Amino acid sequence: MNLEYRITAKRKIKDRLKRRLSGMYARDVGIWRFSIVALWLLSCVGVALSAMGMPTGFGVLFDVFAGLALNTIAFAVCSAAITIIISLVGLRIPRFTTGSTIYSGILACCILYDSQFGLWGAILYGTAVTVIAAGLGIAAGWIARMRRTRRVALAAIVVIVAYSTAGYPRFLLAGSGADADSAADDGKAVVQALGAQIPDPSMPGDFEFRTFTYGSGEDLHRSEFGPDAAELSSSVDASSMISDWPWLRDKFWGFDEKSLPLNGRVWMPDGEGPFPVVLMVHGNHLMEQFSDDGYGYLGELLASKGIIAISVDENFLNYSVWSGIPDQDMKLRAWLLLKHIGQLQLFNADRQSPFYGRIDFGNVALLGHSRGGQAAAMATDRERWFPNDRGLPDQASYTVRSVIGLAPTDTAIDGQWSELQDVSYLTLQGAKDADLVNFYGDRQYGRVSFVRNTQAFKASLYIEDANHSQFNTEWGESDNALPASLFIRPKELLEPEDQRQVAKTYVAAFLEATLQDDESYDSLFRDYRAGLSFLPATRYFNQFESGGFRRIADFSGQDRIRLSEGVTAEATALTDWRHTDARDRQGEGKGDTGLELEWKEKGSYTVHLRPEAIGELEDIPILMFSLANMERDLADEEPFGDELTPDEAAKLEERMEAGLSIDVEVADEAGNAARLPLSRFMETEPQVATKFTWLPGMESVLSEGKFKDIEEPVYQTYELPLERFAAENPAFDPSEWAEVTFYFNEGPGKIMLDDLGWMPE
Structure with missing residues (x-):
């Protein structure tokens, strides 16, 4: 009795499995077949691109064809395996289509993850591209079933739309070329x-x-x-x-x-x-x-x-x-x-x-x-x-x-x-x-x-x-x-x-x-x-x-008043005045401490020089320093980020393109001073802002924040011959140079200053 029951039960299970497996591909007809082909093409493209980026040394053709062959086998086997599982569960859906979608989606996620996408970024974009590919396949199947006249009309519409938007990518790529030429001409x-x-x-x-x-x-x-x-x-x-x-x-x-x-x-x-x-x-x-x-x-x-x-x-x-x-x-x-x-x-x-x-x-x-x-x-x-x-x-x-x-x-x-x-x-x-x-x-x-x-x-x-x-x-x-x-x-x-x-x-x-x-x-x-x-x-x-440069201050110490022996500093109307590390795109220190100055409207920064800090000046020296324009940081940080009105933000953006308005004044021991715009020597260019990706949201996803910020402070060395100041005010005696002041004429603004010193003419 028990034996006969077990035999009957096994036969029923076997018959049930047979019935379920016998119709595995019954629903993968019509437009679903187009979707399967589209997904296979997607997987082939992904594998071919990956193969080109993973050379074996046997040549590109070998790498690509080997990858395509292995992918085709894997596509068929894995999709079929998933189809069997779906059939056994009894879900009434296009099973092989679902299997190929799952395979292609997992493959796309793996390829993107290996391409410096983070885990969630790879899942998000991998899923999106798989869904798009499947949808395009379905659309192709739907179009194939249309009457010929409708297909021709649809094709004409697609061509017209593509032609009318053909200039869009070029528009996106336009911009700084003319500015660069203009800047070059000015320079x-x-x-x-x-x-x-x-x-x-x-x-x-x-x-x-x-x-x-x-x-x-x-x-x-x-x-x-x-x-x-x-x-x-x-x-x-x-x-x-x-x-x-x-x-x-x-x-x-x-x-x-x-x-x-x-x-x-x-x-x-x-x-x-x-x-x-x-x-x-x-x-x-x-x-x-x-x-x-x-x-x-x-x-x-x-x-x-x-x-x-x-x-x-x-x-x-x-x-x-x-x-x-x-x-x-x-x-x-x-x-x-x-x-x-x-x-x-x-x-x-x-x-x-x-x-x-x-x-x-x-x-x-x-x-x-x-x-x-x-x-x-x-x-x-x-x-x-x-x-x-x-x-x-x-x-x-x-x-x-x-x-x-x-x-x-x-x-x-x-x-x-x-x-x-x-x-x-x-x-x-x-x-x-x-x-x-x-x-x-x-x-x-x-x-x-x-x-x-x-x-x-x-x-x-x-x-x-x-x-x-x-x-x-x-x-x-x-x-x-x-x-x-x-x-x-x-x-x-x-x-x-x-x-x-x-x-x-x-x-x-x-x-x-x-x-x-x-x-x-x-x-x-x-x-x-x-x-x-x-x-x-x-x-x-x-x-x-x-080797001829004589450094007055490199701003490496914590004391912002006493910079070095015989050198002191003071500031007026600044919202920030500190010695701090210059930081890269990830916010990590660049191994060099500089002077960060920030102001809301106007301000000034003065360095006082005692004779022992400079020594005997046999020739008229050249005032030298390195400066980085950091105005772009202001829109994203306190105290200005939340306080800027739309008009102020627009003004700041416009002024960032024009450069900072800074004057430099030098004075001798007798108090005779001469003041000149820094732009008379060189403009204060804004930081370079670079976007590395073109898809929305991708900057924060790729390479674990490698592209987190669009810029980093980069110094420009400025040389200001003191003879130019003496020409502005003949009473100024460069050999008795005792003070240098930076006047910030327009705000808000932010700079980083480093390596203040002088060099013989």
Whole structure:
């Protein structure tokens, strides 16, 4: 009885399951089939874009087709599995359509989450795009069932609407181009009036040059470092710094951490030499997309000017989706740069080498991009990280005279940061850098110091419409891999060639100045307007300081009255007056304390100088300081944010475009004073505001707040020759200079001031 009952029960369950499964796809007909196709296409597009951003090294076609094949299998299997579950539950809905929707939605969320969306952002946007795709499929099915005449009419309407709105994207992208041209024209007029014309340093020099490579002689992917290498270099053992070298990385490169190659691309001027040398090193990009050939435009230019340029290959230290990134990669990048110097010394002593006797190791420069920029500074400050490494070249055998950081990183390594002394430093950063959104080179700039009478100097340039990747010709125009680059797209970027024009101009001028003692470009580093005749039209901000600069106050102490020995300060009618950290887009300190001043209507700030604070002034000095216009902050903060009326807010916005109204007054010990508008020397440009995404609400979702704020305070160095004030009031005696006052004529306003001092004429 019990046996017969169990058999009957099993048969009933089996029959019930069979009946339910037999109609699994019965409802997936008509317009639902169009929805399934649309969802499959959505998943294919997402996977194809992801595959392009996750290269295997076998080529884009392989990556895309392999991804599409795997996705199609997964789409069918997973959708069918969900269909079976729905059928067993007995829900009377289009089951395979539901299964494909769930699969596509989960896939879209995973892709977006991996593309720097947060969890909730990925769920929100992933769900939205899946619903839209399914809806488009349903709409396509509905249209397909229409009569032909109605389909033609609908198509005509769609074409008319699309055509009428075709100019909208161009309208969105319009705006600052004309302003930039106007600003550039104004700047050129000012510079021409001051007689600050200089030759274009981006123009080729007089040297012929040749290009070749050196390498290990064995490279699985690049013959120029394999059998076609002109010079064979030694491999180096980095196992003391690398604890894990994945087998996939080993298989891709054909070597492990015990035999890292020393590969370099060389641009060498013709002639006996010896020539200065610059080592250029890329940053962290996808390992499978090689980066070292991306600075050929700099190598060719520098070689034509009599400087040996070498692009160092460190691709095997870069990130791979499949094998991660080596631990301590920053130390490795710096260490390998030093190893290259050692290898070049061996080449230079070898009579059979094309390098023989050609390199001047007393004139070495290091240039790095992104992580390479930090590595260049770390290699220069080598004692901090490699104090006992006897395998590195003797420090006395070479001299690094200058360091360049193109959009460099600045992370703590072993709890330390590099500090440079009596080494010239240049850093360039784009305000639309969607990879390193903060100006990290500004931090290293602050950690460069000089002793008296050194010829070294430091300079920085902040470029409104530049991004991260376009400094390297191999990295493309976007700072993010697919599919994230579809969403992170700042508007109005410089054209790639224009951005590289900025790099060529400043890198060439800087290396000619520091390695060849050419003083003709001094005005370019002190005032970017000296180069506006050959620089692309955009806004620039620059800082400059030389060994001749005499600092009066850096506002690093907590006492806002007594700034230093013999220097005191007072303020009138200010709503805020404090020494505080300059902060980046995430609200983190930039490692440099400045003076923050805020006023509602009018105000003033005065610094009193006793004779011992300045000393004997043999020449008429130049008053120098760095200032950041922070007016944009006022609309979002107390005490003004909630108090501004609509008219006041509109007035503030209008005035932000015009710049602050500030006067500067200097006075001597007898009380004779002269006052001039700051705009007579240079306008106080508002901060650069950058939006990195184009979809509503995406700024706060992506990258865990990486794009939280649209700007950060960036300093501009101002130079005010005291002779200009003496011309305004002949009674003023610059040699008895005793006071400087900043008058803020119109409010509300906010600035940050730093590095107040003077320099000989």
